[in-house]
Amino acid sequence: MTTFLVILxxxxxxxxxxxxxxxxVTFLQERTEEVKGNGPSAGALKSNRMMQMRxxxxxxAIMIVVLILVLAKGT
Structure with a gap:
């Protein structure tokens, strides 16, 4: 079980x-378009989505670490 959690x-x-x-990378590529004032570009929206995924x-990852620590403490 612990090996699976470490892999996860x-x-x-x-x-x-x-x-x-x-x-x-997406943020840096699309920054110049956004400065021109055309509103949020598709790249800016993609960059935002990538940061949300991060x-x-x-x-x-934090929840997995907590789970590993809880399981390690119980043994």
């Missing part, structure tokens, strides 16, 4: 980094 934790951590990098994956 690593997957959540990798997903967090991927979402962070994708969000930053927060979700971070929360999942």
């Amino acid at each position: 934790l690593v997957a959540a951590m990798i997903a967090t980094v991927v979402a962070l990098v994708r969000g930053i 927060i979700f994956f971070q929360a999942a």
Whole structure:
């Protein structure tokens, strides 16, 4: 059970980094369009979505760490 949780934790951590990098890259690419004042572009909305996914994956990773610690304390 603990091995599965560790694998799940690593997957959540990798997903967090991927979402962070994708969000930053999209943000940097679309920043110039947004400065022109055309409203939020599709890239800006995608960047926002990637940052929301990063927060979700971070929360999942934290919950997995808590679960691992609770299970380790019980043994």
